[in-house]
Amino acid sequence: MIETELGRCVAAFHPGATGVTGAAKLSGGASQETWTFDIVHPNGTVGAILRRAPPGYGAAPGRAAGLDAEATLMQLAHDAGLPSPKVMHVLTPEDGLGRGFIMARVEGETIARKILRDEEYANARPLLARQLGRVIAGIHSLPQAKLPKLRGLTATKEIEDLSREYHSFNWPRPVFELALRWLRDHDPGPSSEVTLVHGDFRHGNLIIGPDGVRAVLDWELAHFGDPMEDLGWICVNSWRFGEIDKPVGGFGTRDDLFAGYEEAGRKADPDRVMFWEVMGTLRWGVMCCGMMQRFRLGPDHSMERAMIGRRASETEIDLLRLLASRGR
Amino acid sequence: MQDEPTTTELIKAVADFLRNEIAPAIKGHNSFKLRVGINALDLVTRQLALAEAGDATEAARLKALLGADGSLIELNRALSERIASGEVDLTTPGLSEHLWQTTMDKLAVDQPNYASYKRELGNKSG
Numbered sequence: 251m252i253e254t255e256l257g258r259c260v261a262a263f264h265p266g267a268t269g270v271t272g273a274a275k276l277s278g279g280a281s282q283e284t285w286t287f288d289i290v291h292p293n294g295t296v297g298a299i300l301r302r303a304p305p306g307y308g309a310a311p312g313r314a315a316g317l318d319a320e321a322t323l324m325q326l327a328h329d330a331g332l333p334s335p336k337v338m339h340v341l342t343p344e345d346g347l348g349r350g351f352i353m354a355r356v357e358g359e360t361i362a363r364k365i366l367r368d369e370e371y372a373n374a375r376p377l378l379a380r381q382l383g384r385v386i387a388g389i390h391s392l393p394q395a396k397l398p399k400l401r402g403l404t405a406t407k408e409i410e411d412l413s414r415e416y417h418s419f420n421w422p423r424p425v426f427e428l429a430l431r432w433l434r435d436h437d438p439g440p441s442s443e444v445t446l447v448h449g450d451f452r453h454g455n456l457i458i459g460p461d462g463v464r465a466v467l468d469w470e471l472a473h474f475g476d477p478m479e480d481l482g483w484i485c486v487n488s489w490r491f492g493e494i495d496k497p498v499g500g501f502g503t504r505d506d507l508f509a510g511y512e513e514a515g516r517k518a519d520p521d522r523v524m525f526w527e528v529m530g531t532l533r534w535g536v537m538c539c540g541m542m543q544r545f546r547l548g549p550d551h552s553m554e555r556a557m558i559g560r561r562a563s564e565t566e567i568d569l570l571r572l573l574a575s576r577g578r
Numbered sequence: 579m580q581d582e583p584t585t586t587e588l589i590k591a592v593a594d595f596l597r598n599e600i601a602p603a604i605k606g607h608n609s610f611k612l613r614v615g616i617n618a619l620d621l622v623t624r625q626l627a628l629a630e631a632g633d634a635t636e637a638a639r640l641k642a643l644l645g646a647d648g649s650l651i652e653l654n655r656a657l658s659e660r661i662a663s664g665e666v667d668l669t670t671p672g673l674s675e676h677l678w679q680t681t682m683d684k685l686a687v688d689q690p691n692y693a694s695y696k697r698e699l700g701n702k703s704g
Contacts, residue, residue, distance in 0.1 A: 424680075
């Protein structure tokens with residue numbers, strides 16, 4: 251029972267804690283799990299989240315930053331005053347819980363459809379794009395000297411990675427070829443400035459409350475690269491959940507996003523952002539195809555993964571709308 | 579010749595049963611999974627109804643574009659290679675129209691409620 255190990259662990263870093271209750275797994279892939287639980291303390295219970303690779307799992311796969319790096323980034327963001335959970339403890343081998351970390355639980359909503367439709371968030375929606383622009387700028391301005399070791403990514407490398415992955419599926423998609431060709435023809439070259447890039451800044455990884463953004467989660471894909479990548483990724487139509495005329499997450503305009511970004515003392519480059527939006531649209535399409543492969547090859551033989559394969563065509567129509575618009 | 583009912587009728591009957599009788603009684607994560615399952619059955623029904631005509635017109639367009647013959651997947655491979663090499667691009671007569679029509683036909687089966695698709699349906703002529 252995980253509550254026994256967690257109870258021992260929290261007693262060591264949270265003086266006075268007498269145990270934990272209500273441990274429940276929120277999500278779990280093959281190598282990474284997220285648990286929610288409450289720390290029991292005479293002064294009141296404290297909500298907490300465990301993010302870990304269970305015992306027996308080694309280093310993080312390919313693109314992942316690794317859980318130690320995630321903890322460092324989350325703490326740096328918290329220290330910089332960005333909406334980020336406080337990291338309470340980084341797991342040690344003595345904890346017997348595997349690798350990972352424990353952070354404070356932030357209450358709020360991550361489900362896009364609720365954030366975009368529920369009355370509770372009606373006041374937050376018009377503010378979010380600008381707020382998120384400021385938050386992204388804050389991430390890009392985190393002190394370079396304190397950042398952990400992360401992979402580097404350029405547009406050129408990302409194009410080649412996507413091309414290789416798409417071609418490994420051995421299933422012809424002329425629209426993906428068109429997008430790859432466009433990306434190669436419009437590759438803006440290395441960014442004049444290389445910063446920390448969150449890498450997955452979108453619905454699902456943002457906790458939203460009625461007052462706006464409360465926390466940025468999931469630094470798994472963090473890397474060094476072109477800061478405009480984060481601004482492009484959050485504009486990808488796949489994260490608009492039907493609100494296709496509001497490019498930023500289905501709630502805001504690019505102008506508001508850029509205004510927030512520039513309020514925080516940074517400069518947005520709309521052409522580069524558009525380039526990364528095309529890249530991101532193709533990237534999500536390739537990811538959909540990849541999930542179909544994992545369904546077919548067996549590690550996750552679920553209907554959900556199979557059906558995500560049939561969402562790749564959504565990115566094809568979005569790529570055509572970006573690259574071969576039929577006019578209005 | 580296989581007998582009636584048709585595959586479409588059978589799948590639709592199962593999907594309707596799951597949707598109308600079972601779904602209201604299921605809670606939690608399994609309710610989400612059931613919805614995905616019903617969506618899959620609905621997708622299969624749409625594909626059975628639409629794919630044959632869509633594939634035939636796609637193949638005809640590909641043969642005209644490429645000046646070549648072959649199976650649908652061979653033709654799509656050939657088109658993909660020509661786009662990758664730059665031999666054909668959006669200035670090539672017929673390419674944009676072909677990609678649009680093929681993609682619209684895919685969405686009609688995969689995700690007819692996708693907002694971009696619904697927008698483009700009302701924007702056909704362009």
